[in-house]
Amino acid sequence: MHEIDLTDPAVLRDPFTAYQGSGRVVRLHVPGMPMWALTSHEDARAMLTDPRFAITSRSFAGIPGVPPEHDEYLRTMSELDGPNHLRLRRLAAPAFTARRARDFGPSIEPIVARLLSAPVTDLVADFARPLPMHVICELVGIPDADRPDWVAWGATVAAMDVEGLGRAIPGIIESAKSVLASRPEHGLLADLTTEDERLSATELVTLVWQIVLAGQTPANLIANAVAELWTRPDVLETLRAIPSLLPGAVDELIRWCGPQLLTVPRYATTDVDLFGTPVPAGEPVTVAIAAVNRDPAAFRDPNRFDVTRQAATHLGFGHGPHFCLGAAHARVQTEVALAGLLSRGLTLTSNPDEHRAPDPGTWRLTALPVTLDR
Template sequence: MDPADGLIDQPYDVYRRLREDAPVHRITGPDGTPAWLVTRYEDVREALADPRLSLDKKHATAGTYKGFALPPALDANLLNMDPPDHTRIRHLVGRAFTPRRVQDLRGPIRRTADELLAALGPHGTTDLVASYAAPLPITVICDLLGIPEHHRFDFRIWTDALLAPDPARPDAGREAVVAMLGFFTRLLADKRREPADDLLSDLIAVRDEGDRLSEDELMSLAFLILIAGYENTVQLIGNAVLALLSHPGQLAALREEPALLPAAVEEAARYEGPALLGIRRFPVEDVTIGGVTVPAGETVWVSLSAANRDPARFPGPDRLDLTRDTGGHLALGHGIHYCLGAPLARAETEIALAALLERFPDLALAEGTLRWRPSLRARGLVTLPVTYAIRAEPDTIGAPGAAQCTDSHLPR
């Protein structure tokens, strides 16, 4: 039996056993090829920052990696790059996610959250993923990129097909890639003809005037911003709501002390982050990790979730504790590949929780079995059924006068 069996259904039980047994394990990856899995906090943190562990697939030994193949126009993205190309492209897009830019977005994000919640009506039962956790970030990221509203439902279908493929539809992922490639080709052409005040128009200007992005890099960057901006935040919001509803004492503490909201976002991310694994890496030379020598070119998976539940770093790691010092958690990565959109994802999650808890004081899990997406990359719920009832007078969570958190105050 593979040592990583059961990761989707019972990840933390599996990770606990693996951490206690050895720091690094030989496993069979999701694509059926062998890989090395790193689970202890210190080893994972070091690996994430180790320049000898490349993201570029050209360093993979032939036959040891069979990851899903994207066309070149979508594959030239930051998740497959090392410096100096990674440094150049990250710098170009980084200004879209600065603390000041994110602060400017907080008002529109809150308005979108309030509109989505108002559409639910005063009471009832809903799937919070479909009605709230998914449409909020897709609206925010599409507004940022300048994607027309009538295309946004298509993007939810396409991204879901890529991140959590349906075994009954084996070609859905490839069909989604073809559809997205065609869409972005048309959209970029439209933006060139009629530039607007959005991120895609800005990136096109960089490409066409400064020639600092290739056409494939431009297309791939748009694709990555959309996918990552949607994926991570859907999981962060849904997982945070589930964690709080599953720990009524902590939820009550948050309602009593709204200033805990930023800490709640960080602790929820540590406790149940948006991904089980970080992006796969390939050693450019033989590398020793946790006393184990990994040959050059083989696939290395670093487990963000296992590291965040390592008792050597976080005492009592399987307990949600909003007063915990979460500094250094790895839910959104570490090192030069740290999630570029982390400030925006944090702000969206904080605002989403504030709006939800203000409006629905009796929010609770509905009866039924929770199902996780069948993915080792995206750690999120397929659905999140909840019951709710409106509050006539909103409490102070996130309201004017309550402790507000800007991105610059969020712990890293």
């Protein structure tokens, strides 16, 4: 049995290489929570649709400063299984289709232009991190006067600042409740609020909290994408010459340097033979996204970055019942952001690897110093 220590500096520096040749099932050593991990694309898809593996609550309840009365809003549908999850997802899904995301793209363009018109010296702090919350505000229908607070809350959530979360979570929830009470005529809450109240008020506010959490993915993806693309002048030239390649390039970037390294753990509900490895009931199993997205059985020449590759089968957004509800929006937001950056003169002013966070679950940058021609 191959074992990987996720606290090993070599693994933190290059998790993609760490999994190569490790076998179909590996044992991950994580402080306080050792778990099994799948490295095969085919095996991962099978496990993520197997009802013998269930998600348990990852609620943010109990964070210092969050009043107990807000607990009911903190367990999102991504933490639910079975009929309740299916009902919520079926009701919310029409607002998150690829067509809706594509139609929303023009609303993102002025946000990108506005952020890039201001001084940008750190792409993470000045652009990649604030952009998703500005987009979420537009998507949800947050009033203009409230948006600066939401941007600040989003930065706290993205940084996973525990002390700050105690202040941010109540603010997000109370503001979302206020917007819902005003019966908005535009935005996501307007779309999901109907006369028969298909989603309850609590479910709608909880959905907003889920959007805030998941909405931070583009922040890390955009920063990773810039760190990758702007060290490849030939690829930049290709994308500028053939803009139609950009949607496919985004999928290749998710496959190659997407922010999620591991899926949310599933727990075996019974003793399971996991492709030859016995897993006792109650033990956590994850998918090593860093491995499955470079599985040679799923991708030809997987260790080559290629923006012309058809990489949409990657598992960067998961698979099965818990496939990321906002995947289409994340793709479009990243595409619009990169298009805006490609139209300007941007230069990296330090090695991105110097700013890589030592995070075993997320491939992300804490900063990305740049110069940007406005």
